[in-house]
Amino acid sequence: xxxxxxxxxxxxxxxxxxxxxxxxxxxxxxxxxxxxxxxxxxxxxxxxxxxxxxxxxxxxxxxxxxxxxxxxxxxxxxxxxxxxxxxxxxxxxxxxxxxxxxxxxxxxxxxxxxxxxxxxxxxxxxxxxxxxxxxxxxxxxxxxxxxxxxxxxxxxxxxxxxxxxxxxxxxxxxxxxxxxxxxxxxxxxxxxxxxxxxxxxxxxxxxxxxxxxxxxxxxxxxxxxxxxxxxxxxxxxxxxxxxxxxxxxxxxxxxxxxxxxxxxxxxxxxxxxxxxxxxxxxxxxxxxxxxxxxxxxxxxxxxxxxxxxxxxxxxxxxxxxxxxxxxxxx
Numbered sequence: 001x002x003x004x005x006x007x008x009x010x011x012x013x014x015x016x017x018x019x020x021x022x023x024x025x026x027x028x029x030x031x032x033x034x035x036x037x038x039x040x041x042x043x044x045x046x047x048x049x050x051x052x053x054x055x056x057x058x059x060x061x062x063x064x065x066x067x068x069x070x071x072x073x074x075x076x077x078x079x080x081x082x083x084x085x086x087x088x089x090x091x092x093x094x095x096x097x098x099x100x101x102x103x104x105x106x107x108x109x110x111x112x113x114x115x116x117x118x119x120x121x122x123x124x125x126x127x128x129x130x131x132x133x134x135x136x137x138x139x140x141x142x143x144x145x146x147x148x149x150x151x152x153x154x155x156x157x158x159x160x161x162x163x164x165x166x167x168x169x170x171x172x173x174x175x176x177x178x179x180x181x182x183x184x185x186x187x188x189x190x191x192x193x194x195x196x197x198x199x200x201x202x203x204x205x206x207x208x209x210x211x212x213x214x215x216x217x218x219x220x221x222x223x224x225x226x227x228x229x230x231x232x233x234x235x236x237x238x239x240x241x242x243x244x245x246x247x248x249x250x251x252x253x254x255x256x257x258x259x260x261x262x263x264x265x266x267x268x269x270x271x272x273x274x275x276x277x278x279x280x281x282x283x284x285x286x287x288x289x290x291x292x293x294x295x296x297x298x299x300x301x302x303x304x305x306x307x308x309x310x311x312x313x314x315x316x317x318x319x320x321x322x323x324x325x326x327x328x329x330x
Contacts, residue, residue: 036063036083039121041097041110041129042071043078049099049108055082057112062086065110082110092117093125100132 043049046068055063063084071077084091094115102109111132121127201208222229303310 036085037087037091037123038066038081038083039091039097039124040126041080041082042126043080043099043129043131045131046078046080047099047108047131048106049080049110053108053110054102055084055097055110055112057089057114062089062112080110084112090114091121091127093119093121094128095121096128096130098130098132 049065049068051065051067053065054061055065063082063086066081066083068078068080071079080097082097091112092115094117096113096115098111098113099108100111101107
């Protein structure tokens, strides 16, 4: 059967279109004949990451970015879909997809940092994500301390130049000469002082030697009486332990209570409460006691002058008393 010319043309056109489609996708980095695993990652900022950018592991391209779209959750975060074409690569579920720069021109890629989990990520899972610093940012971060040091160095040089200008000023030179003169005088005075010290040491050398001998003797005695000193320290330690073991706090508390009670009692006495307070503060009681003493003194004086009023002494007194009793009885 003879194939018609139109069929041949159509067949060749179909092949050409297919090759053109494959070539365009190939130029974009897509291989339509390879079916890869796809995963997702969410970023706040993709930093110029676009579709067809590579996906790398340890610097080797293993896939590419398929699409970059906004999440429809109101957060304005970006959802990136990427594929991994190499089926032999195991991707744990705790892996991380970071956006990183490939060169100074700003080319972006997704760098997969494989985790250590024993469970593999499933196709369609959303991996953890982060954005690494760009090469320019890294360089700036390294250069910033050097820049600061250079600025500080320039400031120091400016200060040094200012100081040099000040030194070469006529007035400053005079002040500097005066300062050096003062320093020279101070050094000369110090030298004279050291010479006097040397003379004193030379004159008192014998005395100093005796002092060191005495110190040596003292240290020797301390070494020889080390056991006695240790025993004395032990005794002191035992005394301190005994004092620590004694109930000094309770004793002090009891003394404090006793002093408080004594103060309270003296306060009552001062206020005239109680017998002692009445005795001390009541003048009437004192006057009564004084009057009683005077009366007693008068009584004793009268007894001494007129003892017959109080004491009857007679040899025949009992008989007279018996006769009086008999008479009274009759």
